[in-house]
Amino acid sequence: MWRGLGYLLVSLLTAAVALFALPVFLVPAMARAWASWHRRRAGRLLLSPRSGPVRVGTWRVLGWLGTYIVTSLAFGLVVVVCAGNAVATAVTVPLWWALPAGTRAGGFAAGVPLSGWGTALTLGTAQFVIFAALTYWLVPLLARLHARICVALLSPSAAERLTQRVETLTETRAGAMNAHGAELRRIERDLHDGTQARLVAIAMRLGAARELSGEDPQMLARLLREAHEGTEEAMAELRAVIRTIYPPILADRGLAGALTALGTRSAIDTTLDIGDLGTIPAAVEAVAYFTIAEALTNAAKHSRATRTTVRVARDGDRLTIEVTDDGIGGADETLGTGIAGIRHRVLALDGTVRIHSPVGGPTTITVSLSCAS
């Protein structure tokens, strides 16, 4: 009851203020901020999860403002009458003798003069009990009703929620397309500048060797040797490029198997805790793998950690990855490209990255990815 009482009284006061300050709310930003504050109060009263800023249209906000002023004043007045009378009765009745003669009881017993302890005690007690009971019963009811109206008017409708979701998806999709485009360009550059250039050099040497046809055995041997070494370098480079596109071990063994291999290869002791992952889209698997590989490399290079723990769990459509080390912490995103690379890959898939790395450690990197197709 006390929470409801406080809520309604604050609503009443602020509504009175708002009534006098109406022109201020013609500025949409002000109205919106005011609405956000009230929705947070209403949310707190209803014990619903914390809500962000109000996102509905300006007309909805203004509609809410009118309703809010009317309901706040009306409900507030009912509360003031009930609670006020209960308090007033409790104060005045025991002091009836000190009041000027002929003072009448307030409230619904208004006509009866207070002339002796008998009337004072019976009437007073009855009146106090009735008003107190009314307050006790009405206040939480009205407070919740008020809060519900407020939340209902300020929450986006199904259509508005859909619009917002589409906006968010359009944004992240654009991000994913950009990331995808950048990735394609990187692969093209790697193959063009590396493997392709090497193949050209090899073909040139083999062509020259054919033209020689036994005239210069020493030159022939040199050209063949260089062509041979060139093919080996090209193969090694191609392998490195393939690894950055989609690690072969991931294709062979899936995420759990690839992480086991990664763990045994890591430079510091790594404990793996991999739950039942089900089927994961290849793009998500690759990002999860690169994230963990990068986090382990970072831990080995910068954290002075002696051990790391990798947790991977699937809950419905969410894949959650957590990499913790026992190192010195203080990971700085602006230094080096490791964490930035993780963020870049994860955001492209509409996932989230959280890095907790206080100075003195430990460092925990948490990544959440959606597996929904």
Add this chain to the structure above:
Amino acid sequence: MRVVIAEDNVLLSSGLELLLTAKGFHVAAITKDAPGFIDAVAEHRPDITIVDVRLPPTFRDEGIHAALHARRRHPGLPVLVLSQYVEQQYAAELISDKRGGVGYLLKDRVSRVSEFIDAVRRVAAGGTVMDPEVIAQLLTRHAHDPIADLTPRERQVLALMAEGKDNATIAARLVITENAVHKHIGNIFAKLGLSPADSGHRRVLAVLTYLSRQ
């Protein structure tokens, strides 16, 4: 020497056949998948088998499974696994039965013909041959472990030892005397706390087991 090959890519299998036939091997069968390979091994009882890691139907690690399966059915069957990339995990699985006659090489190595043929012969003879990249993966691991106490020269010797090279080859490769190699190996075994094993695949296994246990 009879060879059974499991390789689904015709370009590569015909290349291998050409090369092996030219060097005096008899290619008894070329199979394109794991079940075919298992049957061919039972039928031809080859002296050496050469298996690609990726085979149909899923092109994942069927070759590794086929090799392990064949070796369970025919203990000690020499198997040389070829792959476009090496993964330490697969090496550990291949040597896990502690028998010799195992090789794991990048396909790139085939182009160094005489070295490749040498590797095939060593595996057929019960030796263990590991690709230098596997050894590199194993050696770059721990920052603070006994490997860090080895001198650069000892690391070189260890890497060659893990590849399955004998003392004479190691000496020739590093341009030192066989006596010096012997001394280095003694130091390595002492520093890693390994019991001095005799030469051959048991030595390789001891080293590989040590490295992959870390």
